[in-house]
Amino acid sequence: MQNKVVVYSTKDCPYCLDLKTSLNNAGITYDVVDVDENEEQWDDLCETLNVEFVPTVIIADEDNGTGSVFTPDVHFDEVHECFDLIVKALR
Numbered sequence: 760m761q762n763k764v765v766v767y768s769t770k771d772c773p774y775c776l777d778l779k780t781s782l783n784n785a786g787i788t789y790d791v792v793d794v795d796e797n798e799e800q801w802d803d804l805c806e807t808l809n810v811e812f813v814p815t816v817i818i819a820d821e822d823n824g825t826g827s828v829f830t831p832d833v834h835f836d837e838v839h840e841c842f843d844l845i846v847k848a849l850r
Contacts, residue, residue, distance in 0.1 A: 761822050762849055764789035767801060767815040774831065774838045775814040781842045787849065789816075816841065818848050 766782070766789050768775030782789055794801035794813055805811060808828050815830040827848050831837035 761820070763819045763821055764845070764849070765792060765817045765819070766790070767792045767794050767804065767817075768813045769793060769795050772813050778814045778816070778831075778838050778842055781839070782845070785842075785846060787845070814838070814841075816845055818845065 764782075764787060766775070766779060768779065768791060770793060779789075779791070792800065804815070808815075810828065810830045812830055815828065817826055817828055819826040829841050829844050829848070831841040
């Protein structure tokens with residue numbers, strides 16, 4: 760299974776930085792889309808997937824064209840829960 764992980768974030772979001780640090784520490788490779796620099800793409804994603812917050816993580820299974828979306832609310836503890844779900848999805 761070939762997974763591609765994409766993290767939608769901003770440069771100054773402490774929750775985004777925390778999640779990316781956790782992903783880095785776990786050795787998980789990911790691409791970053793800065794939503795401030797890609798506002799139209801972010802707006803489309805928000806409308807399509809009904810998400811509102813960063814960080815939002817999409818894990819795409821490139822082999823079968825499916826994917827999963829993970830997005831915590833604005834509470835710090837939920838970032839850790841989101842990270843746990845991401846790790847579980849990648850297993």
